[in-house]
Amino acid sequence: MRAEIIAVGSELLLGQIVNSNAQFISEQLAELGINVYYHTVVGDNPDRLKSVIEIAQTRSDIIIFTGGLGPTKDDLTKETISSLLNRRLVTDEQALSFIKDYFTVTKRTMTTNNLKQALVIEGSAVLKNDNGMAPGMGLKVDEIIYMLLPGPPKEMKPMFLKYGTDFLTKQVGITDRIESRVLRFLGIGESQLETDIEDIIDSQTNPTLAPLAGDGEVTLRITAKHPTSEGAQKMIDEVEKLISNRVGQFIYGYGATSVSVELYKLLSDKKLTISSAESLTGGLFQEQLTSVPGASSVVKGGIVCYSDEVKTDIIGVKKETIDLFGSVSEECAKELADKTRSRLNTDICISFTGVAGPSELEGNPVGKVFIGISIVNQPTKVYEYQLKGTRESIRNRTVKYGCYHLLKMLKGS
Amino acid sequence: MRAEIIAVGSELLLGQIVNSNAQFISEQLAELGINVYYHTVVGDNPDRLKSVIEIAQTRSDIIIFTGGLGPTKDDLTKETISSLLNRRLVTDEQALSFIKDYFTVTKRTMTTNNLKQALVIEGSAVLKNDNGMAPGMGLKVDEIIYMLLPGPPKEMKPMFLKYGTDFLTKQVGITDRIESRVLRFLGIGESQLETDIEDIIDSQTNPTLAPLAGDGEVTLRITAKHPTSEGAQKMIDEVEKLISNRVGQFIYGYGATSVSVELYKLLSDKKLTISSAESLTGGLFQEQLTSVPGASSVVKGGIVCYSDEVKTDIIGVKKETIDLFGSVSEECAKELADKTRSRLNTDICISFTGVAGPSELEGNPVGKVFIGISIVNQPTKVYEYQLKGTRESIRNRTVKYGCYHLLKMLKGS
Structure with a gap:
């Protein structure tokens, strides 16, 4: 046809x-x-x-x-x-x-x-x-x-x-049902994903597998043909299992979702509250999380600490930390997360500091990013990245990676 | 052809x-x-x-x-x-x-x-x-x-x-130059704009005028044909003057700009610093302003006060204000702007509180919005709106209208 x-x-x-x-x-x-x-x-x-x-x-x-x-x-x-x-x-x-x-x-x-x-x-x-x-x-x-x-x-x-x-x-006269499922990945690049499951992609004709790269994330569409919808879903389940065994730790969701939505769902299920301290991302994390209807049940608020003055005076980061390590540092990210969590009295706080560009900052290159995650009764973690791309893309990916690490920590994986 | x-x-x-x-x-x-x-x-x-x-x-x-x-x-x-x-x-x-x-x-x-x-x-x-x-x-x-x-x-x-x-x-064999200029309007609807300048639109064949409505704003494209580029620009100038005499107060910029970019430029020219207190908009204002390269020279930071606790404990809004008037009120918007401005020590603070939906809040319908603007040595102003549309569109337009009013106040118009 x-x-x-x-x-x-x-x-x-x-x-x-x-x-x-x-x-x-x-x-x-x-x-x-x-x-x-x-x-x-x-x-x-x-x-x-x-x-x-x-x-x-x-x-x-x-x-x-x-x-x-x-x-x-x-x-x-x-x-x-x-x-x-x-x-x-x-x-x-x-x-x-x-x-x-x-x-x-x-x-x-x-x-x-x-x-x-x-x-x-x-x-x-x-x-x-x-x-x-x-x-x-x-x-x-x-x-x-x-x-x-x-x-x-x-x-x-x-x-x-x-x-x-x-x-x-x-x-x-199509008698077969065609069903598809989209797996969403974070923390793995498109070429790495393709390499890791190349043999599965190559050997499959039904279901077929189609990877696609987006801004900082990768999706994989599994499409199956079968006379019944249930049969097609079962075929998809089997292939997903094969994939999951290899790269399951990078799957964060299915279909038309986003990492902010998945984070909201998990926080809501676990009845946890969250706050944020955003320097680099300027409010993007909070904005994305609060764009989900119902967000007020988990989001208490956050502080956009674009200037060092707000970091020290409002959040309470020690002046010495900034003098010694700079505002773009592991130490600053950690203090931002810990102190904002305690100031806003939430179970979790996530912090973002880094250089969005176009010019470097305090000797740090564009794309240097630190993400701090403070969870009650857990040691605070800081993740460091060196990203490439435009100001917009660096900010977007920083938020995605932060949500991804937080999701993983909350799932205990 | x-x-x-x-x-x-x-x-x-x-x-x-x-x-x-x-x-x-x-x-x-x-x-x-x-x-x-x-x-x-x-x-x-x-x-x-x-x-x-x-x-x-x-x-x-x-x-x-x-x-x-x-x-x-x-x-x-x-x-x-x-x-x-x-x-x-x-x-x-x-x-x-x-x-x-x-x-x-x-x-x-x-x-x-x-x-x-x-x-x-x-x-x-x-x-x-x-x-x-x-x-x-x-x-x-x-x-x-x-x-x-x-x-x-x-x-x-x-x-x-x-x-x-x-x-x-x-x-x-096109000998005429075609030049165009886009005027951007806020604070006036497309049909009102068309009504106000209908006779100009109808009587013009060169330049031509084409209005277009976007999310909360309207653009008007003026296109002129003339053997020289200067001649075409002069024709555009003349029509713009006619339009400006009628609806000039609603023009906020030209071409591929946005109200956040215009706000950043004006703040930067006047060497003014800004902070924000965002409930309804969840960080969207800060996110948009800090997406402009160089924003750190004017943006000190802000507080996303999604919960009442953050409004009172971190910003310092009086508990009685919220008990008496609710968090979605003129009084709360005013205190949010005033107290955040003083806490973050900036020349200006803008606050946003309201109901983004999907459900009503404290008896306020979806789309009820208050925007507070506190400027040093000026009486604080609060603007009230009843908007329609989706959660996303309400949040977007609230930020645009806030920027627009602030621009007007700073220009003294």
């Missing part, structure tokens, strides 16, 4: 928005085992839209459209396809009553062009829009599968996941 | 990356007054690439390619075009010596496939790559302009801006 994604909208051709819909759908189709051969973007112009559809009909078995389903004159995707396929547009009663309800509830006046959104191509399967008014459609004509999806990603993505993939798998 | 952008790369069709190159080039072409009618994405496959080029030749006057100029077997953009146009590939001596130098300097061994990167289509203008090894190309054959650019955005974007636009304007 050869698939093509056609995005309709002049705003894409003006560069006002990026075609993230094509990326999303491509990723989903890859998971279903369907090959995407072309992406096309065309403006809100009926003749040019007609011509790109005619080209797609000569080279693709599945044509997925995004955009052009709205209420205005510019929106002409379904009109153009219905005319090309010689199919009438008919009112979908469910969509119509949904639109009418919307205007009743919001007490807004419905204009006649809103009725246009309830029109669908005759004979198509209607894909419900749970986040907007324009329904999607799926139909098969002359051995070509057409799918029409709305343009706004917040409407398109849930529709495709909830209704679109079902329609496709039935039409295409 | 009808332009088409063809991106070559299987990673785009797999959804591993988004086609941000097409967006960037489209935006630039729009500024040059060139209409983009199509974007196409095709994989690293010579037959399919050939077919999309043949289609483009029937419908476009300018075809811009991105990707497929690298050293591996997969990279075949210039090979395919040279064969279609019956033009040989020849070695570009400048590119070759640049590649050889790179391997000498980095002491790495050059493999023969790297030589492939120095090959260019005969008769083409070579576009220098200041950030990588593969040069770009521009040529005109049978009245069609072809431009080949590398795929990595960090190579492609500077190449296009520095060499690509020059080549295009000459080939297309």
Whole structure:
């Protein structure tokens, strides 16, 4: 099966928005085992839209459209396809009553062009829009599968996941279920991970393994095909076990999580409170942890100690420590963590001091970083790094590495 | 002139990356007054690439390619075009010596496939790559302009801006200079801004005005065409003056800046120091301000006071204030700002307290926000907001509004 994604909208051709819909759908189709051969973007112009559809009909078995389903004159995707396929547009009663309800509830006046959104191509399967008014459609004509999806990603993505993939798998006759799981690693580089599990990656065809490097972390996607979802999950479990035996100590989470979220969960489970002393990171650790809803149950607060004065006067780091070792030092990181923990009366405190750049500090090169972790009734630990990269990347990775070490200490590993 | 952008790369069709190159080039072409009618994405496959080029030749006057100029077997953009146009590939001596130098300097061994990167289509203008090894190309054959650019955005974007636009304007015969300026607004909504300057927007054809709403802020792009750059700038100056007379108090900066950067600049100019007390925003204000290189000259530090205990014990807010008015109150915001400023001994302190959600707090609805600003020798001010949106958006906008009010107070407006 050869698939093509056609995005309709002049705003894409003006560069006002990026075609993230094509990326999303491509990723989903890859998971279903369907090959995407072309992406096309065309403006809100009926003749040019007609011509790109005619080209797609000569080279693709599945044509997925995004955009052009709205209420205005510019929106002409379904009109153009219905005319090309010689199919009438008919009112979908469910969509119509949904639109009418919307205007009743919001007490807004419905204009006649809103009725246009309830029109669908005759004979198509209607894909419900749970986040907007324009329904999607799926139909098969002359051995070509057409799918029409709305343009706004917040409407398109849930529709495709909830209704679109079902329609496709039935039409295409995909009987295997495809399941995938993403393992998230910290503390190991992409090339080291690949080297450590190279034989597993090379010998696997089902499940397949795909590593990907991000900012300071690596993910590994395991994808399995099996007639049942349970079977696919079992296959993934087995491969994960093999991987875990080799590099399990670097796995910190699964799927769309982050190390801050994992840290929040663990602190919350263990009913532990946390504070921080941030020099280098300027509040980034606290900001990330408090961006998790419910954070107030574990985060008491923290001190951003950008100047030495705040380190000594507010936190209580000894002046001699800074004079003797400098503010970018193991000793300073340790005192920052210990004293802030005791001042803020928390179970844990994490401290960050270092050089974010662009210039060196106190003779320390850009990227020199110390992370202190003070936990009640445990010896305080300090981790040292020499990082490379931009100011932003150094700060980001410092926070990630700090969260990672704290997670490990709390798990006792 | 009808332009088409063809991106070559299987990673785009797999959804591993988004086609941000097409967006960037489209935006630039729009500024040059060139209409983009199509974007196409095709994989690293010579037959399919050939077919999309043949289609483009029937419908476009300018075809811009991105990707497929690298050293591996997969990279075949210039090979395919040279064969279609019956033009040989020849070695570009400048590119070759640049590649050889790179391997000498980095002491790495050059493999023969790297030589492939120095090959260019005969008769083409070579576009220098200041950030990588593969040069770009521009040529005109049978009245069609072809431009080949590398795929990595960090190579492609500077190449296009520095060499690509020059080549295009000459080939297309654009004599007018197009200049644009972006005004950034805070404290006014997009629809209010449009209403206030509707007559100016409507009456202008050159310069043109384009408002765009972001998260809590609005930008207005003024674009002028004139035979000289100075002339275009003068036209922009005149329109800006008209706009400034109406809504000048809401303009906080120009171009690719942010309100944190503008705040840093002003504090630095006035040699003022700042601290913060962040409850709601959890460190976001400090994090943004300290992300600006050089921030340590103005930022002393701050306290993230997520719990009431930190507000009272560390900052010194009176317990009665919290008991009587709650931590989300004008009174608490005022004390947080005043006491933190005095504790951290800075000229200015800004405080943020409120409800980020998802649930209400102390009877206050999600989005209720107080921002306190304490400046030495000035009466402390508190600004109250009732915001809508997600936790993230509420926190972001709170910081932006705080910076905006502080900027205004410091400018005495």
